[in-house]
Amino acid sequence: MAFASGYFKTSYAKDLSIVETRSRWICLLLLILGLAVFPFFASPFFLDLATQVFLALIGAVALMLLTGYAGQISLGHAGLIAAGAFTTAILFKELKAPLFVTLPASGLVGGLLGIIFGLPSLRLKGLYLALSTLALHFIVVYLGAEYESTRGYATGVVIDPPSLGPLIIQDPRLWYFVLLIIDILVVIFAINLVRSRTGRAWMAIRDRDVAAEALGIKVSAYKLSAFVLSSVLTSIAGCLFAYFRGFVSVEAFSLLMTIEYIAMIIIGGLGSILGTVFGTIFVVLLPYIIDILVDALNVPARLTTYMFAIKYASFGLVMIIFLVLEPAGLVGIWRRVRDYFMLWPFRYRPLGG
């Protein structure tokens, strides 16, 4: 473990490693072991919660890469998830396409949309960029709604569970493991990406685009790459979302979904993959936590019929609290607490430690 004196790297291999010390390896292995045995002990309810977290994590990591690392604000995230889900639904309904066709196709559509979403970023930044992505969200969702109404699936499109060879992914436990493996791959990919040339270029653009350009970074190319990469990941998440729910309908892809994903990365803490994991867990579990709280507080029965509104309001409240009081997010709290114990009796990290 890295104590107050610091952890000193003595070889290039150590400098490149993701997991730095033996104690961290042990923690990581314990975590993976815990996740692997979890479905055999957990009740179906907790299994479902974990699966929801895994599903949301893919999209959240994609948004974190775009907003947290490349600094490009997008309010069109739900539109991209809808694009993936609708690509899957349309291919399934029209061509009976299996998973190994729909998944890459969703990624492809996502990539194309990413170029379209990213094009305004070459001219605009900040608020204006956010609004152009918001407009694109409405247009993508509209196209989905048009498909639903013209093809006569007014209430939504039903999709059969996907199959991997002879294996049909329907059992909750199977879904858990499939999504767990995808999540581990996505997280490893993201961690490696942000410390590579691309990731460092993104961070340079995020921090000061003019300085980045002066350093020889092709700003427009890297911005577009951030949009494309994030959109491909998001659309793949949308494809999995469609299969997992077994049902695709435009109502699911409202602006609220975008806001939930933004909340995940804000509450987690911008610019940290670990923060994304924290934030996703927090946002997915929040409605259930409120359920428990409401049960515990003996709220009058009249109000419990409006649980949905209570959840809505408290979601907004939690988001405001984090934005105003803890901009560094959960990962900021985590780092403070960890440093407090690790550095004791000192208060600050040594310079360069």
Added chain:
Amino acid sequence: MQIYVNIITLASLYCLICCGYVLIYRASRVLNLAHGEMMTIGGYFLFTVSIGIIADPIPSFLLSFLLSLLLGFVVYFFLMRFMTGESVFAAVLVTVALGILMRGLITLIWTSQLWHPLQHLDMENTSHQIAEGAVISTFGVVTILSTIVLYLGLFLCFKFTRWGLRMRAVGEKPLLAAQRGFGLHKFYALSWGIAVFSGGLAGMIQACDSGLDPSMFVIGLKAFPVVLVGGLDSLVGVIPGAFVVAAAEVLAINYISPQASEVAPFAVLLAMLLIRPWGLFGTKEELERV
């Protein structure tokens, strides 16, 4: 003929709503995405006042105006004040979160039922035949008239009164204005107050015209393309912007499909952002460009 009337009524509703977006943007460079919810709350204020306190139309409207104004001050002093100096994106997200919070509270307080404040005010919303084949409702006329009054009032205020001059100064160069001894928070709060008031007014009229339920905030969302078309920092630009967006929406209803009319404002917005991102009347330097 009916199409023209519809465009004009819708455009003036958008004008009423969007004046709030522009006022807040000019003062603090924040796009208030909770404006739709604030407008809805304005409608609910009128409803509550009319059943709870006074059923006479004019006093109840005045009281609800006052409540809307107060809501604006409260939002600024207890929330947005802490966001000065933070990044614009964070401030915008706070308004988004505030919108969600308000939507939840609206459902909790007033339920998601459809209410008609008009019944409690002893008024009726009749239709008037104004020309061959063109009908307009009473509150359609009220929308147009109050838009004219509000814009004239704001124009005169900004142009000729001391407070208006100071507000313009604060919007243009906060630093210099502060050095001249203006209390910035006072003026920001005033902008929020007037913005929520005008949004609330739109909400009240809309509530009288077609009833009141929590889904009214969508109108506010559809209205922000108007400000971008007109130019985010231009009050004058709102008027042509409102006409362009309202025309696109009404024409889409008539010639394409009702579903298409929901996205027509956003299509206009996207086209505008690609061609002339600073809007029809906005200042070019205002834009954060690459």
